[in-house]
Amino acid sequence: MFGKLIKEKHKYFFILSLFVITFVIIFFKLKRIEPFYSLSLRTSDLYFRFNARNINKNVVLVVVDEKSVNYFGRWPWDRRVLAKGLAKLKKARVVVLDMVFSENTSRQADLSLANTISSLGNVVCGFFVRLVSTQKISPEIVDIMSDSALLRVPEILPFPTAKYIEPNIYPVTESCLLVGTFNAYADKDNIFRHYPVGFVYQGDFYPSIGIQALRVFLKKEAWISDKGELYIGKKRVFIDDTHMIPLNFYKFEKYRKHMISFVDLYKGKISPEVFKNKIVIVGISEAGVTDIRATPIGQIPGPLLHLTFISNFLNNEILASSRILDVMFIFFSLIWILLNYKFIETSYYRIFSYAGFAFFNIFTGIFLYRFYCVKLDLFFPVFNLAILGLLIETYTSLVKSQQARFLKSAFGTYLSEKLLDVIIKDPSRLKLGGEKKEVTVLFSDIRGFTSLSEKLKPEVLVELLNHYLTPMTEIILKNEGTLDKYIGDAIMALWNAPLDVEDHPKKALYTGYQMLIKLEEINQFFIKKYGFRLNIGIGINTGDVVVGNMGSEKRFDYTAIGDTVNLASRLEGLNKIYQTNLLFSEFTYEKVNFNELPFIAVDVDFVRVKGKEQPVRIFTILEKSEESEKTKEIYESALKDYREGNFAEAMEKFNLIKSFPPACIMLKRCEELLKAPPEKWDGVFTAKTK
DSSP: OOSOSSOHHHHHHHHHHHHHHHHHHHHHHHTTOTTHHHHHHHHHGGGGGGOOOOOOTTEEEEEEOHHHHHHHOSSSOOHHHHHHHHGGGTTOSEEEEOSOOOSOOOHHHHHHHHHHHHHHOOEEEEEEEESSOOOOOOHHHHHHHHTTSBSOOOTTSOOOBOSEEEOOOHHHHHHOSEEEEOOOOOOTTSOOOEEEOEEEETTEEEEBHHHHHHHHHHTOOEEEOTTSOEEETTEEEOOOTTSEEEOOOOOHHHHHTTEEEHHHHHTTOSOGGGGTTOEEEEEEOOGGGTOEEEETTEEEETHHHHHHHHHHHHTTOOOBOOHHHHHHHHHHHHHHHHHHHHHOOOHHHHHHHHHHHHHHHHHHHHHHHHHHOBOOOSHHHHHHHHHHHHHHHHHHHHHHHHHHHHHHHHHTTTBOHHHHHHHHHOGGGOOOSOEEEEEEEEEEEETTHHHHHHHSOHHHHHHHHHHHHHHHHHHHHHTTOEEEEEETTEEEEEESSSSOOTTHHHHHHHHHHHHHHHHHHHHHHHHHHTSOOOOEEEEEEEEEEEEEEEEOSSSEEEEEESHHHHHHHHHHHHHHHHTOSEEEEHHHHTTOOGGGSSEEEEEEEEEEOTTOSSOEEEEEEEESSHHHHHHHHHHHHHHHHHHTTOHHHHHHHHGGGTTSHHHHHHHHHHHHHHHSOOSSOOSOEEOOOO
């Protein structure tokens, strides 16, 4: 469009770089590169604000809370207190102890707790994994615990291995139905979002207590396939690429409805029916005991992680994610960028389109989350879009800057600043390829310039032309014309190309009028400096032409070609015959409202110009005045007689206005026609010269 402003290979290299950046972003996503991975996690945390689901009614949390600590004293308590409280959970189907009793206290207290656990017969006891430990675990405890391990776990799977554990004391371990780990691991940004499947210890795989609780509650076995898929019965539990289970957190106020203070349980304030056939988790929520976890919904007690997993499973609300889906959306952002780059030329609209994709990505993510519990990555597609969008806008800004420089250099000398600004702001409005278009063409020429140039020195001639062409060009540009070219002393100008110009015939005529007024000022200067004055002829015509870049691939000019241009040139030449300074065609006349102009149009003649068969009416202008109106009336009345062949009557009228040069020409022509009457008269004058 602008000649090859940017080489194609540069353009293709730029587009290739967008693909490369997209692949880098995908690599960051798949390899969990920081800090981008943490930003992705934090962004996806927004999903939980849209979680309107309720916690499963079969899960209850009994907490050692501030109220309980205030009543019983600082934790840990005498284990007989716990035993008495746990004894009230006989109707529960499963009791989960999210606490460990790893040290012996009084024998009576330890046995009281162990006996209560044994009597319930449905207790899942927790233990935790340690990085370091000085305690030696007795083989008897390990043997008892191994009965709780899952048998079907492929050895090749990358589940963490525990070197050290801290189990419950022997009487408690022996009394538990199953044991499980209650460790939880935060993501790289120290936020807890996942639930561990379990740990390997001394060759056995121990599931987390939430999985063990579901085994008891559902009376189903849990196992892990060779593909790393966790099953509880026939129901698969999604494990993501961290080899853990994503937690689908509820709003915190919904957790409160499932939390019961231990002291209320102990005092019998809670009906046993509340726990009937339910999973009851017993844990600690008091902040002073430090079992508080940072999660996407804020700081919450650690036992709520187990409650969340269990409820997610029972409600079929475990979050799933798909690497393929996430990568697809990253690619979608690239495709969106490329489509915007190709089809939207305005930066303002592209930015709105980028925002539209970002909102589409967010709304799609929310939709998938709300209705399908699928977690679509919100960060990386938008991050890729932002990076690529920034590059696109920087690139297009550089291209536009280069375009602006090109346009200024290519059009600045022959377009007005107003039109040039329009082109620079919206280059799409500029069509430089060949197109058919209605324009108004103006030709002007200095009379007798050839003989004048022979008398003047070259430097004087150049100075004279500059004094003449500079103000004339300014008038053309001021009236939204396009300076097409200089042909020696001649000027060719266009209106309505390359940009549309409203009322272009009127503006072209007004330009010609102003050029004649300016010529009088210039001549005063020329008379003083050079001792002579200039005379010019102006021809104006309106019609269809072909406009565009004409020339070779290495050198071209923007110009117009066609009969409209040729006629304008011929009209300029006819000024010599009619001794006028400005002539324009009927095609221009028909499109102008002369009430808006400071001059009137006078019908001069019906002429067949050289090189054309079809005759055309030609007009000139007179400045508005009563005398001009009278001259127009007499001349056009005489012209009517002339065209009808009434040459004598026409002569009488032409004779009245000899001060109007065309009248003198027509007067002589009538005399000749009277002397040699034509055989066939059509009122048309045929010009023999250009």
